[in-house]
Amino acid sequence: MNPFPVILSAPSGVGKTTIARRVLERRADVGYSVSCTTRVPRDGEVDGRDYQFVAHDTFLAARDAGEFAEWAEVHGNCYGTLRSEVRRVLDAGQHVLMDIDVQGARQFHAAFPETVLIFVLPPSGEVLKSRLSSRKSESRERLLVRLRNARAELGEVGRYHYVVVNDDLERAVDQVSAIIDAEGLRHDRVHEVEAQVEALIAQLEQEIHVYSQGD
Ligand code: ADP
Ligand code: 5GP
Numbered sequence: 001m002n003p004f005p006v007i008l009s010a011p012s013g014v015g016k017t018t019i020a021r022r023v024l025e026r027r028a029d030v031g032y033s034v035s036c037t038t039r040v041p042r043d044g045e046v047d048g049r050d051y052q053f054v055a056h057d058t059f060l061a062a063r064d065a066g067e068f069a070e071w072a073e074v075h076g077n078c079y080g081t082l083r084s085e086v087r088r089v090l091d092a093g094q095h096v097l098m099d100i101d102v103q104g105a106r107q108f109h110a111a112f113p114e115t116v117l118i119f120v121l122p123p124s125g126e127v128l129k130s131r132l133s134s135r136k137s138e139s140r141e142r143l144l145v146r147l148r149n150a151r152a153e154l155g156e157v158g159r160y161h162y163v164v165v166n167d168d169l170e171r172a173v174d175q176v177s178a179i180i181d182a183e184g185l186r187h188d189r190v191h192e193v194e195a196q197v198e199a200l201i202a203q204l205e206q207e208i209h210v211y212s213q214g215d
Contacts, residue, residue: 001029001093001184002184002189002190002191003029003089003090003093003094003095003096004095004096004114004115004116004183004184004189005086005090005095005096005098005108005112005114005115005116006030006095006096006097006098006115006116006118006179006180006183007098007099007100007105007108007109007115007116007117007118008020008097008098008099008100008118008120008176009099009100009101009102009105009117009118009119009120009153009156009160010119010120010121010122010153010166011122011128011146011147011149011150011153011154012075012132012146012149012150013122013128013129013131013132013135013146014120014121014122014128014131014166015120015122015131015166015169015172016099016120017050017099018169019120019164019166019169019172019173019176020032020097020099022169022173023097023173023176023177023180024097026173026177027177027180028094029093029094029095030094030095030096030097030180031088031089031092031094031095031096031097032089032096032097032098033081033082033085033086033089033096033097033098034048034049034050034051034052034082034085035051035052035079035080035081035082035085035098035099035100036051036052036054036059036062036068036078036079036080036082037051037052037053037054037059037077037078037079037080038053038054038055038056038059038077038078038079039051039053039077039079040053041053042137043137052082056078059071059078059080062080062082063078063080066083067080067082067083067084068080068081068082068083069081069082069083069086069107069108069111069112070100070103070104070107070108070111071104071107072100072101072103072104072107074101074103074104074149075142075145075146075149076145079100079101079104080104081098081100081104081108086098095180095184101153102153102156102159105117105156105159105160106156106159109159114189116161116162116179116180116183117159117160117161117162118160118161118162118163118164118176118179119156119157119160119162119163119164120163120164120165120166120172121154121157121163121164121165121166122165122166123165123166123167127167128147128150129147132146132147162179164176164179
């Protein structure tokens with residue numbers, strides 16, 4: 001297998017984190033890149049599993065030391081993908097799944113063009129608002145910031161290779177998983193395809209030779 005990076009982007013509350021968790025539960029060939037953030041942890045979030053939660057100064061020091069493959073300020077907090085995380089997962093022979101925003105996805109794809117970009121859409125604006133508010137993770141004011149930013153984020157959909165609508169969760173997870181399977185079979189990702197085909201042609205010539213002797 002030739003592992004590659006996969007990015008999920010979507011406005012806040014669409015369900016990227018939920019989809020990513022399900023994909024990771026299902027597939028041993030996919031690993032998650034744990035990002036760094038200056039955001040405060042939500043209830044239930046675990047440092048080192050969901051994010052590496054760091055102070056602003058620590059984030060800036062890591063950024064200045066070149067530790068991030070990409071970073072961005074999103075909804076007033078800093079988020080960054082650690083090069084060491086991407087390497088850790090790829091070195092384990094797994095596709096590296098990342099939940100990153102539209103700015104980060106653009107930077108990362110420019111640096112690693114083999115990256116698969118998936119945009120996740122909500123079924124409607126109303127559903128997005130109700131998912132965000134039912135999560136109870138944001139104050140009213142912060143929720144409004146996230147909803148307002150969603151408008152600009154949706155405008156970036158054209159840069160993505162795939163679009164998945166997160167209406168029925170299981171279907172969305174199936175679709176993300178199918179995209180990973182199909183991408184793994186792309187001609188330019190399959191190692192030594194030319195050698196495989198040459199060997200097949202040689203076998204076929206042998207078969208033709210033997211068969212034609214029987215005439
Ligand atoms: P994001 O990571 O995109 O900000 P989350 O994964 O935190 O979004 O999901 C936001 C909320 O929506 C969560 O409460 C989650 O349980 C819920 N959710 C996610 N996907 C679905 C779905 N397909 N149907 C209903 N609720 C969903
Ligand atoms: P949340 O605070 O809801 O966990 O995430 C807010 C936004 O930050 C989401 O759009 C999420 O995709 C994005 N994000 C999470 N990690 C990273 C990262 O490492 N880099 C970038 N650029 N965005 C990230």
